[in-house]
Amino acid sequence: MLSLGFVANAQSPDNFPPDDQTVVIDSTNLPIVWIDVDGATIDRYERIGGRMKIIHNGKGQLNYGDTVAHPGQHIDYEGNIAIRYRGNSSYGSSDKKPYSFRTLSKPFDEGYDKKKVPILGMGKDNNWALLAPYSDKSMIRDLLAFEAARPWMEYTPQGRLCEVYLDGIYYGVYILCEVVSKGVHRLNLGDPGESGDELTGGYLMEVGTNDEMTHVSKHHPTNADGTITYEDRNIFFQYKSPDYEDMTWDQINYINGAVDRMEDAFAADNFKDPEEGYRKYIDVQSFMDYQIISEFGHNVDAYRLSAKFYKHRDSINPRFKMVIWDFNLAFGNCRYNQGYFTSNWVSRMNANFHTSGDPMIPFWWQRLISDNDYVLQRRARWAEMRQANLRDDRLWATIDSLANEVTCCGAEARNTQAWPRWGMYVWPNYYIADSYEAEINYIKEWLVKRIAWLDNAFHYTPPEPPTPVYSLGDVDGDGQVSISDVTTLIDLLLGGTYNDDVRERADIDEDGEVSISDVTALINLILSM
Secondary structure (H helix, E strand, O other): OOOOOOOOOOHHHHHHHOOOOOOOOOOOOOEEEEEEOOOOOOOOOOOOOEEEEEEOOOOOEEEEEOOOOOOOOOOOEEEEEEEEEEOOOOHHOOOOOOOEEEEEOOOOOOOEEEEEEEEEEEEEEEEEEEEEOHHHHOOOHHHHHHHHOOOOOOOOOOOEEEEEOOOOOEEEEEEEEEEEEEOOOEEEEOOOOOOOOOOOOOOEEEOOOOOOOEEEEOOOOOOOOOOOOOOOOEEEEEEEEEOOOHOOOHHHHHHHHHHHHHHHHHHOOOOOOOOOOOEEEEEEEHHHHHHHHHHOOOOOOOOOEEEEEOOOOOOOOOOOEOOOOOOOOOOOOOOOOOOOOOOHHHHHHHHHHHOOOOOOOHHHHHOOOOHHHHHHHHHHHHHHOOOOOOHHHHHHHHHHHHHHHOOOOOHHHHHHHHHHOOOOOOOOOOOOOOOOOHHHHHHHHHHHHHHHHHHHHHHOOOOOOOOOOOOOOOOOOOOOOOOHHHHHHHHHHHHOOOOOOHHHOOOOOOOOOOOOHHHHHHHHHHHHO
């Protein structure tokens, strides 16, 4: 029995329920999110009212689906929401649909009164997403990219794996996620004013498609070396915050002009000039970090779709910055546009995008990599990242930790029961895994090749792992000399199978062979301690 604290009504057949509607959570390590829309149909564009309840008993604690048998569980959030579907390809090409929701102070039909709340340890806001990893069968690609970027960029979204019910039916594993938007705990930009410094920020823009009101670039995309300009194609800049309809003409004209001035500086002959060139208009480190993380994941949607850039007021920082988003098709998950490649630059793929008819990359990225100072600075930044959270052992630990969240208490198995996909092609998969373990192994194997290629491209040589230093007598290599070393040595003499390192450490008397005299020497060594 499931008890939400409110009554869940019959499921609307238009809300894309999973084929198997019998899945029930007994217990889970992930937060449980219940959504009730009273049997109404959720729309893609217009929000409808509903209620949400989130149970989360804390890290390391189990959460129980039966709240009657398990009363007193911690309710992380319970209240009114306004909800709709979200996403482009993640909506149109996935059976499991993502959502956008706003938290409200009162029921939706009593007024659209937004209320900022903290959710699952994330800062107060009223604008949230429930990402629905479907083509990403690992369900961790977005979170992996976020963790790779977080130490380096001014703002990177946070997300929490969770399990979702809608009107009493289990819908699977989702990522309850911050939206890239203005807010004290997100992009702390403030709202633009009408004149002076207040007019100069803050703004959030996005390189995207022309399916909504856009500013059209004055400059056409180019090929990788800038020798071909694709005059039949345009780059579109969408207004994300404020929304176009909420801006005054002065604000629209200002941000359009700021984008134009940035692009004109990139196009100028003196674009490398440190005072009057592109560096006057962009935060180079932010663009560089965006590029490195995008290339690290070989994200074919980077630069040209969901490529978000923003601007503070001039008095805070007059230069544009970038923020990452949307990596569900990255890390070898995309079969089109060479998305699974490990040995090329996404930023240099405009010829391919032109041929395929897909949205293209702004010419800035070609200009950046034609500046030798930028290239050298980028190499140094990659080395810095590789010695920090992108170091091999730390990266594998991040992947294993995220994968363990999905699998340790059955969430992946429940999600698979609701949405069976193993061994099946889901657009646009390149690799078709037959199990969750195989999918995670594929990501690791893909990253080994990708990182090796990037290390070579960035002229970075990873340091050799340090050679362990063992004390005399530490035959088994456990860091101490004890009776267990005598046991190992005797077993070796009796024919036990050990590697050459153990055999070398077993030559206690250093006479070039392992014999009974080494046992005597080891016992004398222990007795003398």
